[in-house]
Amino acid sequence: MEQRPLGRTGVTVSQFCLGAMMFGSWGNSDHDESVRMIHTALDAGINFIDTADVYGAGESEEIVGKALAGGRRDDVVLATKFHNPMGEDANRRGNSRRWIVRAVEDSLRRLQTEWIDLYQVHRPDPATDVEETLSALTDLVRQGKVRYIGSSTFPASSIVEGQWTSRERRLERFVTEQPPYSVLVRGIEADVLPACARHGMAVMSYSPLAGGWLSGRWRKDSGQQESSRASRLPERFDLANPYNQRKLDAVEDLAQLAEQSGLTLIQLAIGFVLAHPAVTAPLIGPRTMEQLETQLAAADVTLTADVLDRIDEIVPPGTTINPADSSFQNPALDRQARRRSL
Secondary structure, eight states: OOEEEOTTSSOEEESSEEEOTTBSTTSBOOHHHHHHHHHHHHHTTOOEEEOOTTGGGGHHHHHHHHHHTTTTGGGOEEEEEEOSOOSSSTTSSSSOHHHHHHHHHHHHHHHTOSOEEEEEESSOOTTSOHHHHHHHHHHHHHTTSEEEEEEESOOHHHHHHHHHHHHHHTOOOEEEEEOBOBTTBOGGGTTHHHHHHHTTOEEOOBOTTGGGTTTTOOOTTTOSOOOHHHHHOHHHHOTTSHHHHHHHHHHHHHHHHHHHTTOOHHHHHHHHHHTOTTOSOOEEOOSSHHHHHHHHTTTTOOOOHHHHHHHHHHSOTTOBSSGGGGOOOOGGGSHHHHSSOO
8 A cells, every 4th residue: 555645744644545434324333344344444554544523423433443442543543523513502513612622522532542643624614713713723732632633625715714824823734635526526626636735735535436426336227326325415316417417427438438448437436536646545435345345456556648638538627517516615605695685
């Protein structure tokens, strides 16, 4: 497994980051099998694991904690995230100092660790000044509870604002960004990836298989596919949506290209993400051992220039076929923000 620098931190991580979202009630509720999958990934050379408090309402963090107990914690760069609701109380969410100091203690307990290597803001929070967030995170670093801080799904303007605020106020800075990125979701190529490169931020992109679209299941002769994710996010998976029909057309062309190249569609998809010079480590997020093994098989894939050029013809650079896949709606475009009256 190739090792890559985590931005300018001096830390080295594997070229794959194991995403733990599917461990627990959101995916695989068998804790023992999930632990075996984590151990298999570690044995394959992965030393980078990412989870979040919201995954399974803390269950994913608990599973990761079980897997790393007994001596494996020191060898892993462990990342988790906060922001999303963790209860009915309106203050048990967001990016405020009040919630951050509570959320980190909960994550440390569930992960059975004394420190978190990378603590990330899961989403931007327009209601909270970024200086408030950075100040609270800086205190956690100084207390030794957190080593580094990062952001997730931030637009380029917020990435730059965060870097400026850190420098201006002499606070810890975000050293990583975690955006969605795949052949079908290329919008970040236009601004987010260049902004990260300019500020020396590592990029640990998620969903290289576009939520399963590039797993091989979604083909024209297969029809509508059912899954828990498709049920939760119909705008991204319902084939009655014209955007999703365009995704299906692209998948057919990509599947043919993969076959011509002697690759699986999964290898083509992950190889594409690995090829971008601004990406440090794509997250692979398997639900089963079989899925883990098929994704690990992409570790040695290097796409040729001809294959990358053909991908660009199928899905032009900077294009996200279905806007719903971008995972971020600029608050400036909300109805209330762009109308003089409600």
